[in-house]
Amino acid sequence: MTASVKASGAPTREEFSERLLRGSVKKYYEPVVDVDWDAPLAPDKFFLPPKSVSLYGTPLWDAMTREQRIELSxxxxxxxxxxGIWFENILNQALLRDLMHADPTARSTHYALTEMGDETRHMVMFGRxxxxxxxxxxxPKRYQRMIIxxxxxxxxxxxxxxAALVGEEIFDSLQRNMMDDPDLQPVVQRIMRIHVTEEARHIQFARDGARKRVAEMPWLSRMWVANLNGVGGLFFRHLFTNAAQYRRAGLDGKEARRVARTSPHHHDVQALGFAPLAAFLTDIGLMGPIARRLWTRTHFLPATPSTRPADDVATAEERELYDGPAVLRVGDVDHTVRVRLIGHLEPIDGQYHWQGAIFGEIPDDVLKRPLATLTVDGRAAQARITERTPQGNYGVVGVGTPPFA
Structure with a gap:
C-alpha cells in the first residue's frame, strides 16, 4: 500500500484507513442473511429501472410489450x-498481490483485507x-478469461x-440513482442498497490512494495512468451493450446493440454514471487527452465540456439544501424533529429525488414502519425512512415535490 502522506491537514493514509475500519465495524452486511432470498419476485416489476435499460427511448423499445421490456431488464x-463478479475477482487478486509488498501491521493493509472480504460477499450476493x-x-470467453x-x-x-475506481464508481453512481425506483423488484433494491453502502468506503479508499500516489508519481508514470484509464470506456461500452443480453431477450443481438450504442438517452445515462469519476480524475490530473477522447468517443463524456464544478455533479445551490425543523408523522403520531435534506432533478427518470437525515427522538421500531409523512412549514411529502445511522440518526428519502420546496 501507499506510504502515509500528510499534506495540508489531510489525514494520512493510516489515519484514513483507521476511520474506514471503524466504519466497517459499525455498518456492514452479510448478504446471506440480510437479503430475503425466500421472498417471491414481485409480479410485473422491472429488474432495472425502465429508463436505465439500454434500449429505452428507441423505436425498438417502443415496439416491445411490457413483458418483453421486463425480460430485457x-x-x-x-x-x-x-x-461485477469478474471485476471484483480481478480487484481481489490485485489487492492480494499488492499486500505481498505491504506492512502486515499497517491499517491500510487491514482495510485492504476488509475490502477483500466485502468483495467476496458481494460476489456471493451477485451469484445468489x-x-x-x-x-x-x-x-467470459476464453481470451477474456486470459485477460482477466x-x-x-x-x-x-x-x-x-x-482501475478500482473505474470498475466501482460508475456502477455505484448509477445504482444510487436507481435503487429507490418504485418499478424495481424489492430484492434488486435491497441488493443495490447493500452494495452502495459498502462500496462507498471502497471508493473513498481508492480515491485516497490515487490522490496520495499522484503527488509522488514521476511525470511519465502520471501521463501513462492518465491516458490508459480511457480503455475503461471501451470496456463499459461493450458491457452495457453486450449482444448476448439482447439475444437472450429474444432480440437480434447485433441490431439491438447498434440501436443502443446510437441512443441519445443511453448516452445520457452513461454520462450520468461517469460524471463523478470524471470530475475526480480531472481534479487530480489523471484525465489525459487520450483518455478524454476515448471516454468521449464511447459517450461517457459529453462532446461539449461540462460547466459543472470539478468536485461534484451539482452544486449545493442546484441541489437545494435544507437544514431546519420539521414534523415527522409515523402512523398517527407526530414527532418534532430537525432534518437536513438535499435533492436534485434526476435526468434518468425526470423526477425530483431528495434525501437526508432526521435528528430527534422517534420510535425505536420506526424501521418496521418506514413509510412516513414529513412536513416543513406546512408543506407535506411522503417519505421513506431507510436506516438508522451509527450516530443514532435516521436516513430518509423521497421522490417528487419535497417538503422544503
Whole structure:
C-alpha cells in the first residue's frame, strides 16, 4: 500500500484507513442473511429501472410489450451482475498481490483485507441474485478469461486505485440513482442498497490512494495512468451493450446493440454514471487527452465540456439544501424533529429525488414502519425512512415535490 502522506491537514493514509475500519465495524452486511432470498419476485416489476435499460427511448423499445421490456431488464441485470463478479475477482487478486509488498501491521493493509472480504460477499450476493431471478451468468470467453487473469499483474500503485475506481464508481453512481425506483423488484433494491453502502468506503479508499500516489508519481508514470484509464470506456461500452443480453431477450443481438450504442438517452445515462469519476480524475490530473477522447468517443463524456464544478455533479445551490425543523408523522403520531435534506432533478427518470437525515427522538421500531409523512412549514411529502445511522440518526428519502420546496 501507499506510504502515509500528510499534506495540508489531510489525514494520512493510516489515519484514513483507521476511520474506514471503524466504519466497517459499525455498518456492514452479510448478504446471506440480510437479503430475503425466500421472498417471491414481485409480479410485473422491472429488474432495472425502465429508463436505465439500454434500449429505452428507441423505436425498438417502443415496439416491445411490457413483458418483453421486463425480460430485457432481467437479462441486462444478469449481465451487469456477471461483470461485477469478474471485476471484483480481478480487484481481489490485485489487492492480494499488492499486500505481498505491504506492512502486515499497517491499517491500510487491514482495510485492504476488509475490502477483500466485502468483495467476496458481494460476489456471493451477485451469484445468489442471478440464481434468484432465474438468470444464467454471462461467462467470459476464453481470451477474456486470459485477460482477466493477466490484469491483476499490471495493477500496481496509482493504476490499481484508478482501475478500482473505474470498475466501482460508475456502477455505484448509477445504482444510487436507481435503487429507490418504485418499478424495481424489492430484492434488486435491497441488493443495490447493500452494495452502495459498502462500496462507498471502497471508493473513498481508492480515491485516497490515487490522490496520495499522484503527488509522488514521476511525470511519465502520471501521463501513462492518465491516458490508459480511457480503455475503461471501451470496456463499459461493450458491457452495457453486450449482444448476448439482447439475444437472450429474444432480440437480434447485433441490431439491438447498434440501436443502443446510437441512443441519445443511453448516452445520457452513461454520462450520468461517469460524471463523478470524471470530475475526480480531472481534479487530480489523471484525465489525459487520450483518455478524454476515448471516454468521449464511447459517450461517457459529453462532446461539449461540462460547466459543472470539478468536485461534484451539482452544486449545493442546484441541489437545494435544507437544514431546519420539521414534523415527522409515523402512523398517527407526530414527532418534532430537525432534518437536513438535499435533492436534485434526476435526468434518468425526470423526477425530483431528495434525501437526508432526521435528528430527534422517534420510535425505536420506526424501521418496521418506514413509510412516513414529513412536513416543513406546512408543506407535506411522503417519505421513506431507510436506516438508522451509527450516530443514532435516521436516513430518509423521497421522490417528487419535497417538503422544503
Amino acid at each position: 432481467r437479462q441486462e441485470f444478469v449481465n451487469t451482475l456477471s461483470a 441474485a442471478i440464481e434468484k431471478v432465474g438468470g444464467k451468468p454471462m461467462r 487473469n493477466l490484469l491483476p499483474l499490471t495493477f500496481r500503485g496509482a493504476l490499481l486505485w484508478v
